[in-house]
Amino acid sequence: MNTQVLSQSFTQKLRACYALTKPRVVSLIVFTAVIGMFLATPGV
DSSP: OOOOOOOOOHHHHHHHHHTTEEEEEEEHHHHHHHHHHHHHSSOO
């Protein structure tokens, strides 16, 4: 049985880590929170 070790470069690891943070989803959450803050303030 052959076992191959896959080595990744630093940039590939960095890209994978960046993809795990899901920046699009996080930006949507922040945007929604900011809109909610503005709508929740009295007198607006």
